[in-house]
Amino acid sequence: MRRTDPSDGHEQPVNRDAYSGAPKPGRLRPELWGGIECSVVRVGGTIRNQVVETGHHLRDDDLSRIAELGIRTLRYPVVWETVSPRHAEEDGWAWHDERLLRMRQLSLEPILGLVHHGSGPGYGQLLGGNFAEGLALHARRVAERYPWVRCYTPVNEPLTTARFSALYGFWHPHLRDHDAFLRAVFEQCMATVLAMSAIKTINSDATLVTTEDMGRCFSTPRLSYQADYENERRWLSLDLLCGRVDPHHPFHQPLIRAGITASELAYMRDREPVVDVIGINHYLTSDRYLDERLSLFPPASHGGNGRESYADFEAFRSILNDEDLGPSARLAEVWQRYRLPIAVTEVHNGAPPEEQVRWLMEVWEAAGELLSRGADVRAVTVWSIFGAVDWNSLLTKAEGSYENGVFDVRGDNVEPTLLTDAVTALASTGHWDHPVLREPGWWRRPQRICPSLHQQASYFRPVSAGAGVNMRSG
Numbered sequence: 001m002r003r004t005d006p007s008d009g010h011e012q013p014v015n016r017d018a019y020s021g022a023p024k025p026g027r028l029r030p031e032l033w034g035g036i037e038c039s040v041v042r043v044g045g046t047i048r049n050q051v052v053e054t055g056h057h058l059r060d061d062d063l064s065r066i067a068e069l070g071i072r073t074l075r076y077p078v079v080w081e082t083v084s085p086r087h088a089e090e091d092g093w094a095w096h097d098e099r100l101l102r103m104r105q106l107s108l109e110p111i112l113g114l115v116h117h118g119s120g121p122g123y124g125q126l127l128g129g130n131f132a133e134g135l136a137l138h139a140r141r142v143a144e145r146y147p148w149v150r151c152y153t154p155v156n157e158p159l160t161t162a163r164f165s166a167l168y169g170f171w172h173p174h175l176r177d178h179d180a181f182l183r184a185v186f187e188q189c190m191a192t193v194l195a196m197s198a199i200k201t202i203n204s205d206a207t208l209v210t211t212e213d214m215g216r217c218f219s220t221p222r223l224s225y226q227a228d229y230e231n232e233r234r235w236l237s238l239d240l241l242c243g244r245v246d247p248h249h250p251f252h253q254p255l256i257r258a259g260i261t262a263s264e265l266a267y268m269r270d271r272e273p274v275v276d277v278i279g280i281n282h283y284l285t286s287d288r289y290l291d292e293r294l295s296l297f298p299p300a301s302h303g304g305n306g307r308e309s310y311a312d313f314e315a316f317r318s319i320l321n322d323e324d325l326g327p328s329a330r331l332a333e334v335w336q337r338y339r340l341p342i343a344v345t346e347v348h349n350g351a352p353p354e355e356q357v358r359w360l361m362e363v364w365e366a367a368g369e370l371l372s373r374g375a376d377v378r379a380v381t382v383w384s385i386f387g388a389v390d391w392n393s394l395l396t397k398a399e400g401s402y403e404n405g406v407f408d409v410r411g412d413n414v415e416p417t418l419l420t421d422a423v424t425a426l427a428s429t430g431h432w433d434h435p436v437l438r439e440p441g442w443w444r445r446p447q448r449i450c451p452s453l454h455q456q457a458s459y460f461r462p463v464s465a466g467a468g469v470n471m472r473s474g
Helices: 062-068 094-105 131-145 156-166 178-199 221-233 236-241 252-257 262-270 327-338 353-372 418-429
Strands: 030-033 040-043 044-049 074-078 109-116 150-158 207-213 217-219 277-281 288-291 300-304 309-314 342-347 377-382
Touching: 030 342, 030 418, 044 178, 062 094, 074 094, 074 178, 094 109, 109 131, 109 178, 131 150, 131 178, 150 156, 150 178, 156 178, 156 207, 156 236, 178 236, 178 252, 178 262, 207 342, 217 221, 221 288, 252 262, 277 327, 327 342, 327 353, 342 353, 353 377, 353 418
Parallel strands: 030 074, 030 377, 074 109, 109 150, 150 207, 207 277, 217 288, 277 342, 342 377
Antiparallel strands: 040 044, 288 309, 300 309
């Protein structure tokens, strides 16, 4: 099957009227947005709610803290599972009413998230047959209750959620099935389309800020087929939402075989454009490296695809060239493929404060550089403002492992961090300087490389962008 490359004539027209109007001539920097970690995820019989676990649900002054940073746009949850957990007409609005009223008072513009890594409440499960319709009903109720809200993310990271829920089995429905994974991706994308349609019956100016984790997979020559597959797969949710999955698309037939009908795929392809802003979430773990020589890597990285075993490792710890990795390379790929407005919708690094600010500044500078070259880059979003709990285990272990964000909430008081200074400066001037920036982040130092790989340069090659795709790879 042929690949859908930027050169194949499928680029989308630049939508320069999306979100906040045409980019101003001479705009020198992106906006700085904010976000709080708000995942609601079912793991076994437990529901993990990060708004609760970070204490944000109890602190009435958190929104004031965010406004004082200078942030004016905030990704914020009105999550389906928390408003209507038992039945569709349930009215768990009180907390949300209070918080959204406070946001209006503080002149904070919300980007409302309706499902964040969740599988929906029990009556609207992800693969239960009514997820999309159920989310559309919730979306309409949200729009009716808050008609002044313009921006929405109905489903956060649909491809990533499908991987963790239906391909790797970490989250509900805890499946390890490739067809179920494809159905989960499609169902969330259909839910996004139906939710935005429902919202626009109330607010015709509503805007979709869709989000997805974006990395690239690299490998040894032997595993190039797997890397090629994963590099094609990473685009699937965005391709569906952007109407690019036609009969020539490499995932068209696999979707059909997984149970998606040709008419459903045609609907996704032929409807009116729905995406206004593509939100890219890129982490230090997003770029991956695959290597069949298991003895060179720690056991925790060992896995496989059912055909052969290999290590799946952070690419930053391999011997790849620096310029192949990180936010600059990934954002450029997204812009080249879609030519739609871009925002970085999550920037977070679970690390000591000096490494957190180095990562934020690298992403900020990458976004600004791409903007200076003519790309429509709208914003960079500092994520997990109040931190995150147990994301080092993808929420599968309840160990209380806390990563601070812009603020540290572990004690009796909410404490500022080094990120607080950086965010305040970026929001007001677009610049921040500090002695800690004289040294690069660990991911840009020679010591980052896994010791067992130092003498392996002759064996490694990056995956060719034009290599073939084996759609049976897992």
